[in-house]
Amino acid sequence: MREPEITVVIPLYDGAEFLPETLDSLAAQTRRDLLRVVVVDDGSHDRGVDLARGHPAVDTVVQQPNRGVAVARNHGLSLARTRWVTFLDQDDLWHPSRTERVVARLTAEPEVRLFATTEIAFGLEDEREGLAALPGALGEWARVHARRESVLEDLSEVDVSGSGERQALGLTELLAGPVLVTTSFVAEADLLRHAGGFAPHALAMDDYWLLVNAVRLTPLVRVDEPTVFYRVHLASTSRGTSLAMPFLTSALALRHGGVLPEDPPGPFHRHLLEEALGSSTYRGSARHRRIVRHVAAALFADGSADARVRRSEVKRRLPWVQAARAWLRSD
Numbered sequence: 001m002r003e004p005e006i007t008v009v010i011p012l013y014d015g016a017e018f019l020p021e022t023l024d025s026l027a028a029q030t031r032r033d034l035l036r037v038v039v040v041d042d043g044s045h046d047r048g049v050d051l052a053r054g055h056p057a058v059d060t061v062v063q064q065p066n067r068g069v070a071v072a073r074n075h076g077l078s079l080a081r082t083r084w085v086t087f088l089d090q091d092d093l094w095h096p097s098r099t100e101r102v103v104a105r106l107t108a109e110p111e112v113r114l115f116a117t118t119e120i121a122f123g124l125e126d127e128r129e130g131l132a133a134l135p136g137a138l139g140e141w142a143r144v145h146a147r148r149e150s151v152l153e154d155l156s157e158v159d160v161s162g163s164g165e166r167q168a169l170g171l172t173e174l175l176a177g178p179v180l181v182t183t184s185f186v187a188e189a190d191l192l193r194h195a196g197g198f199a200p201h202a203l204a205m206d207d208y209w210l211l212v213n214a215v216r217l218t219p220l221v222r223v224d225e226p227t228v229f230y231r232v233h234l235a236s237t238s239r240g241t242s243l244a245m246p247f248l249t250s251a252l253a254l255r256h257g258g259v260l261p262e263d264p265p266g267p268f269h270r271h272l273l274e275e276a277l278g279s280s281t282y283r284g285s286a287r288h289r290r291i292v293r294h295v296a297a298a299l300f301a302d303g304s305a306d307a308r309v310r311r312s313e314v315k316r317r318l319p320w321v322q323a324a325r326a327w328l329r330s331d
Helices: 019-027 048-053 069-079 098-108 125-132 148-156 171-175 189-194 206-214 240-256 267-278 280-284 286-299 304-317 319-330
Strands: 006-012 035-042 060-064 084-087 114-124 144-146 166-169 185-188 220-231
Touching: 006 019, 006 048, 006 069, 006 098, 019 035, 019 048, 019 148, 035 048, 035 069, 048 060, 060 069, 069 084, 069 189, 069 206, 084 189, 098 114, 098 220, 114 125, 114 148, 125 144, 144 148, 171 206, 185 189, 189 206, 240 267, 240 286, 267 280, 267 286, 267 304, 280 286, 286 304
Parallel strands: 006 035, 006 084, 035 060, 114 144, 114 220
Antiparallel strands: 084 185, 114 185, 166 220
């Protein structure tokens, strides 16, 4: 049986700082011969395009006006000529064994159309303190830290065997909240096209809605084998507050459409509500506070939203109360 080839789509926007390491991680794959790398530049202003064109791992470079990451990903999807396609962000990396391991899984289970692995979040050693000071849990997400001068070398030594646990995830699991990062799934290109592609209208969640639609057609098989390295750095844009309101309002639409399976919504929804309540926009805008309260009241029909809003207001106006509670818990 012929081994499957995979198109790797890399959306690029002002990513010259990290792109070389990302492409080097593809060039270092033990089965580089099975990859077809497409870089889609989304109107960058730096040298990223030139770096991509001059890199031996890249097969195709295309440019488009700045239309956002979802459009760039869809552009790359339209150019895929292999059965399988995957997406890699401009600052994330692959373990050298990823292609070989993924191909082995796809070959062993030919009925699978949508496959994913787990991932490992990493940061740079010299940014450890700065990351810890970031709001929310972003800085704490990094499980490993690499030296700036030897990122690929350090990460190639990380144990990525995982537990090998296999899960088949369906619509119920996906509607409860995101289950993976964009760079961790591999899919049939035609499946993603039939599912409607990435959603340009959905800020910070274009990939999530694509997967929700895809699992209506086939299960998502996820294996605990963390061969993707998700970079967490001081300029990271994956902050909870950028995702909170788009996701909560979408969840609200699903509730009133009768397809949100959990009542009340689950832990992920509650986490995003806390992110929205704690954001600087919420604290600084009366209009935003009204919107958040209305969304929360309609989404959390059990009334739990009111208590969460009140607690958030207490934290904001009386920070010493929160400090006292933290002290009592630690005593």
